[in-house]
Amino acid sequence: MNKSGDILLDSGTNELEVILFYLGNETYGINVLKVREIIVPMPITKLPQSHDHVEGVIRLREEVLPVINLEKVLNIPREKIESEDKFIVCELNQTKIAFRVHGVKKIHRISWEQIEKPDDLSTGRQPFASGIIKMADEMAILLDFEKVVIDISPKVGINVEAVKALGPRERNTKKIIVAEDSAVLRELIKDTLYEAGYQDVQFYQNGKEAWDYLESIGDDKGKNPLDTVQLLITDIEMPQMDGHHLTKRVKSHPRLKDIPVLIFSSLITEDLQHKGEQVGASGQISKPDIVRLIQEIDKLVL
DSSP states (O other), X not given: OXXXXXXXXXXXXXXXXXXXXXXXXXXXXXXXXXXXXXXXXXXXXXXXXXXXXXXXXXXXXXXEEEEEEHHHHXXXXXXSOGGGOEEEEEEETTEEEEEEESEEEEEEEEEGGGEXXXXXXXXXXXXXXXXXXXXXXXXXXXXXXXHHHHHHOGGGSOOSGGGGGGOOXXXXXXXXXXXXXXXXXXXXXXXXXXXXXXXXXXXXXXXXXXXXXXXXXXXXXXXXXXXXXXXXXXXXXXXXXXXXXXXXXXXXXXXXXXXXXXXEETTOOTXXXXXXXXXXXXXXEETTOHHHHHHHHHHHHO
C-alpha cells in the first residue's frame, strides 16, 4: 500500500478514510492520514531495557523507527499465522512509528457521524479505543494510537513544565473553547493552559458538542459572539464531527466567522497543512508542541 497522501479527501466534509486491520478476531481502524505505508515485517534490532511492548527498531530507507507490538499492548491472543503480520508505519506527533498487527483488511470511507464514543473505557483493551465505527457489514474499534505511544513513553506527551518558561501575561480574562475527544489530553491541555494563565476554558468532547454551543452563541442576536468566546481550539479526529468540519462551519457562519480557530492535532504535517488552510483555520499546531500553542494563542487573543 502506498503513502496515504495519495488518498486525500476534500477538507471539511466530516468524512475520513480508515484502514481496517485485525488482531486476533477483533477488527480495528486507523485514520488513513496517519499512515505513511504498510509493509511486511523487517528484521528488528532489539534494544536493551526497552518497554515490553516495544520489539526494537527497524531501518526503513535511512530512518530508524521503533516497532510497537499491538498484540501485546491490547493483550490480544494470536489467531492467525505469523506470515500474515504487517507493519503499519505511522506518523504521530512528529514521530514515525511502526505498529505490528496480525493483518490488514481494506480501506473504508465513512463519516465521523458513524463513529460513536465508547461508553466504558475502564477495562481491558478499551482504554485505547477512541470510537466505535459502525458500518453496514461490520463494526470496528478506532484506536487511539497517540495514547498507546504516550503510555509507553510519557515524554512524547505534552510538557507542562515547558510552559513556565514563557513568563507571566494577562491571560485570565480570555474565554477559550476546546474541542478534544481524549480525556487524557483534555486534562493535559487544561493543566498547561492554566499554568500559562488561561483559566476561563470550556471543554467539549467532540466537534458536534462544541458546534452546538457555538451555534447557540451565533443565534443570540443580542450579543457579539467575540464578547463571549475569544478563541476555539480543536483537535481534528473526533467522533460525530471532526475539527476540519467544525472549523468550516464556524468560518462559514456570518456571526461566528471572526472567532479565531486553532487546530491542535497530531495530524498536522507539511503534507496536510493545506487541509486546515482550506477551511479557514487561523493557525495549526502539531501535538505535542504546547509551547508553540500558547505562543499562537497569545498572538490571536492578547
